Amino acid sequence: MLRQRLIATAALFAALLAIAPAHAAERTVPTAAVAPLLAPLPVANLAPALAHATLPADPVALMQAKKGGPVEEASRLRQALVALAMQLRDVRYVRGGHSPATGFDCSGFVRYVFAHAIGLKLPANSARQFLAGVKVKRGDMQPGDLVFFHTRGKKRISHVGIYLDNGRFIHSPSAGKSVEVSRLDEAYWARRFAGARRPERIAQNG
Numbered sequence: 678m679l680r681q682r683l684i685a686t687a688a689l690f691a692a693l694l695a696i697a698p699a700h701a702a703e704r705t706v707p708t709a710a711v712a713p714l715l716a717p718l719p720v721a722n723l724a725p726a727l728a729h730a731t732l733p734a735d736p737v738a739l740m741q742a743k744k745g746g747p748v749e750e751a752s753r754l755r756q757a758l759v760a761l762a763m764q765l766r767d768v769r770y771v772r773g774g775h776s777p778a779t780g781f782d783c784s785g786f787v788r789y790v791f792a793h794a795i796g797l798k799l800p801a802n803s804a805r806q807f808l809a810g811v812k813v814k815r816g817d818m819q820p821g822d823l824v825f826f827h828t829r830g831k832k833r834i835s836h837v838g839i840y841l842d843n844g845r846f847i848h849s850p851s852a853g854k855s856v857e858v859s860r861l862d863e864a865y866w867a868r869r870f871a872g873a874r875r876p877e878r879i880a881q882n883g
Contacts, residue, residue, distance in 0.1 A: 751882035754795045755821035761794040762786075762839050762847045767855045774849075783836050786849040786856060787823065790839060797878050803837040810874030818873050824861065826869040834871055 771780030775789055784803045791797045800806050807825050818824070824846050826836040838848030844861045859866060 747882045751879055754879055754882065755819060757794040758790055758821040758839060759841060762790045762841075762856075765790070765856050766847070766858070768849070769855045770849050770852055772852065781849040781856060783838065783849050787837050787839060791876065795878065797876060799876065804834045806837055807834040807871070807874060810876045811880040813873040813875045815870075815873060819875075821876075821879055823874045823876065825871040825874065826866060827871050828869055836869070840873065 765777060765781070765786065768777050768786075769780045770782060772782050773785065774780035774782050775785035777789075781789065784801065784806060787803075787806065788799045788801065791799050800809055803825060806823060810823060813819075813822050818840050820840060820842055822840040824838050824840050825834050826838075827834065829835040836848070836850075838846040838859070840846045841858065845858055846861060847856065847858050849856045850859070861867060861870060
């Protein structure tokens, strides 16, 4: 009944528009024919339809929902980074090394993890990696952020690792050692901490 009345009303307005233009005053439609169609619709009849009505979905919001949204995407990326980094523990340090087969130096380790975990290619050395990311305050660091150190004088960045949580980070420290987890509050690293950076792809997702 409701559908039929709406269709009839639309047809009536279309007819009125067709005859209105130049001589609207000379052309009339019998009141008796118009009145039933213009009568107010009972609210009770509309209530069930309104109760189940929904607005059209926002395409951007819908796309983000399908992807999980930027926050969820950033969380997924961080989890992938940490998971791969932890799998590489005990791979030996080798200067210039950039794969599990050859061994890693600090920047080679970080570069390998980001490339293979989330497909992000970072610069080849720690100093350039430091410049590539967004600055992060120490209290705002999250898993997957990069932490940098001055191990060869305070004028240059010379070491990098991947932040885990609770002050811990994973890195390939130096000759004679292997990829391991250390703490930022350890005396050696605390004195040499230079700051943290968030690589661009993670920063864009929150």
